[in-house]
Amino acid sequence: MQDNILVVNCGSSSLKFAVLANAGQQTLVEGIAERLGSDESLISIKYQGEKSQSPLIEGTHKEAVTVIKQWLDQHPDILQGLVGIGHRVVHGGETFASSIIIDEYVINGIEECAKFAPLHSPAHIKGIEVTFELFPGIPQVAVFDTSFHQSLEAEQYLYPIPMSYYRNHGFRKYGFHGTSYRYISQQLAKTSPGSEQQGVLVAHLGNGASTCAINHGQSSDTSMGITPLEGLMMGTRSGSLDPSLISFISQAENISQDAALDVLNKQSGLLGVSELSNDCRTLEEAMLSGDERAKLSLDIFASRTAKYLASTATTLDSIDHLVFTGGIGENSVYLREQICQRLKAFGIKLDETKNQQAPRGEISNLTNEGCQTQIWVIPTNEELMIALDTISLIQK
Known part of the structure; x- marks a missing residue:
C-alpha cells in the first residue's frame, strides 16, 4: 500500500516540507524555503543524501509550493504514491481539539484564530490554499499545535482578568508545541x-x-x-x-x-x-x-x-x-x-x-x-x- 505523505510547515518567512513513507518512518525528500518575502529567497531540497539550492524569483509561499510540485513531477515514483498532505497549524483556539481533514469550515476556523497568531496563521492559510490548487483531489489534514493542551483545567487556562474577556473574545491560555509534546509522551511510553x-x-x-x-x-x-x-x-x-x-x-x-x-x-x-x-x-x-x-x-x-x-x-x-x-x-x-x-x-x-x-x-x-x-x-x-x-x- 502506498502511503506517501507530504508534510508542509508554513512559517511567516519560511516553508519546511518533507515527504514521508512507510507509516512516516522513512523520509524520501525534505527541504526548506527560506527568506520568503525578500530578494534573497531560496529553496533547498535534500534527496538521497544530496542537497540542491535554487533561488525563488517571486519569494512567495505559492512559488515555493510550485517548485516542490515541479520537483515531484520529475520524480513520479514519489508523486504517484502521494495519498495525503498534512499541514502544521500553530493556532486552533478552542475550535479544534484534534487534527482534522481540511474543508471550507476548517479554513474559516483557522482564519478566525488568526488574531491570536497573526504571523503564522496567514502563512498556514496560504500554504493550504496553494496545495489545494496544485494537488487537486488529494485529501489534506490540519494538525494543530494547540490541540494537545485542550485537556487543561479551567484553573490553568483562564487568566485572572474579567471573565467577560474570555466569554466574548476567547482570551485564555492555549499553549503550543503540542505536536512535539504528544510525540514525546508516546516515545517515552515505548521507552519506559x-x-x-x-x-x-x-x-x-x-x-x-x-x-x-x-x-x-x-x-x-x-x-x-x-x-x-x-x-x-x-x-x-x-x-x-x-x-x-x-x-x-x-x-x-x-x-x-x-x-x-x-x-x-x-x-x-x-x-x-x-x-x-x-x-x-x-x-x-x-x-x-x-x-x-x-x-x-x-x-x-x-x-x-x-x-x-x-x-x-x-x-x-x-x-x-x-x-x-x-x-x-x-x-x-x-x-x-x-x-x-x-x-x-x-x-x-x-x-x-x-x-x-x-x-x-x-x-x-x-x-x-x-x-x-x-x-x-x-x-x-x-x-x-x-x-x-x-x-x-x-x-x-
Missing part, C-alpha cells in the same frame, strides 16, 4: 513502559521554547499562553514579564505599543541579553571564549526554564520523568546541566558523565544513581506525528 500513568515534565527548548506537564498522558499545564510570547525566555522572545514594560518601553523609546510588543517578540531573549546572537551554539562558543554577556544570557535561560518546569509541576502528583527535547534540549550539555542544577530542591540530579557523552539524535537516560526522577533526552519528530495523523484520518 508505565510512564503514561505517571507524571512527566518536558522542556521543549529551541529558538521557541516551552515546558509542559503531562499527567497520565494528558497535558495538565504548559508555559506558553494565548500566544507563544508567554513563559520561557527564548531565542528572540522575552517570555513572561511585567506587562507594564510594554507601556514603559513605548514611552521611553517614543514608539507605539505594537512596536514595543515587537521588541519583546523579535529583539529580546537570548539575542537581547547577549547582544550577540539568538543561537545557543554561538553563545556557548562565546562563553567558552570568556564572553560574560553570552554566559549571562544562557544562565538566565536556564534559570527561567527551571522556574517554569517547577511551576508546571504543581499539576502533577509526582515528577517521575523529566525530558529534554528540541534543538537546545537535545544538544546543549551546558544548559541541561544548569537547568537540573536549579531543580536540586526537587531531588533532580543528572549524571554529568552521561550528560557529556549523550549521543546526538538518540534517546538517552541521564539519571544520576539514586535520583527518583528519570532524566531523558528524547529527540522530537513533529513531522512523523503530522504524517501519522494524516494517514489515520484519510483511512477513516
Whole structure:
C-alpha cells in the first residue's frame, strides 16, 4: 500500500516540507524555503543524501509550493504514491481539539484564530490554499499545535482578568508545541513502559521554547499562553514579564505599543541579553571564549526554564520523568546541566558523565544513581506525528 505523505510547515518567512513513507518512518525528500518575502529567497531540497539550492524569483509561499510540485513531477515514483498532505497549524483556539481533514469550515476556523497568531496563521492559510490548487483531489489534514493542551483545567487556562474577556473574545491560555509534546509522551511510553500513568515534565527548548506537564498522558499545564510570547525566555522572545514594560518601553523609546510588543517578540531573549546572537551554539562558543554577556544570557535561560518546569509541576502528583527535547534540549550539555542544577530542591540530579557523552539524535537516560526522577533526552519528530495523523484520518 502506498502511503506517501507530504508534510508542509508554513512559517511567516519560511516553508519546511518533507515527504514521508512507510507509516512516516522513512523520509524520501525534505527541504526548506527560506527568506520568503525578500530578494534573497531560496529553496533547498535534500534527496538521497544530496542537497540542491535554487533561488525563488517571486519569494512567495505559492512559488515555493510550485517548485516542490515541479520537483515531484520529475520524480513520479514519489508523486504517484502521494495519498495525503498534512499541514502544521500553530493556532486552533478552542475550535479544534484534534487534527482534522481540511474543508471550507476548517479554513474559516483557522482564519478566525488568526488574531491570536497573526504571523503564522496567514502563512498556514496560504500554504493550504496553494496545495489545494496544485494537488487537486488529494485529501489534506490540519494538525494543530494547540490541540494537545485542550485537556487543561479551567484553573490553568483562564487568566485572572474579567471573565467577560474570555466569554466574548476567547482570551485564555492555549499553549503550543503540542505536536512535539504528544510525540514525546508516546516515545517515552515505548521507552519506559508505565510512564503514561505517571507524571512527566518536558522542556521543549529551541529558538521557541516551552515546558509542559503531562499527567497520565494528558497535558495538565504548559508555559506558553494565548500566544507563544508567554513563559520561557527564548531565542528572540522575552517570555513572561511585567506587562507594564510594554507601556514603559513605548514611552521611553517614543514608539507605539505594537512596536514595543515587537521588541519583546523579535529583539529580546537570548539575542537581547547577549547582544550577540539568538543561537545557543554561538553563545556557548562565546562563553567558552570568556564572553560574560553570552554566559549571562544562557544562565538566565536556564534559570527561567527551571522556574517554569517547577511551576508546571504543581499539576502533577509526582515528577517521575523529566525530558529534554528540541534543538537546545537535545544538544546543549551546558544548559541541561544548569537547568537540573536549579531543580536540586526537587531531588533532580543528572549524571554529568552521561550528560557529556549523550549521543546526538538518540534517546538517552541521564539519571544520576539514586535520583527518583528519570532524566531523558528524547529527540522530537513533529513531522512523523503530522504524517501519522494524516494517514489515520484519510483511512477513516
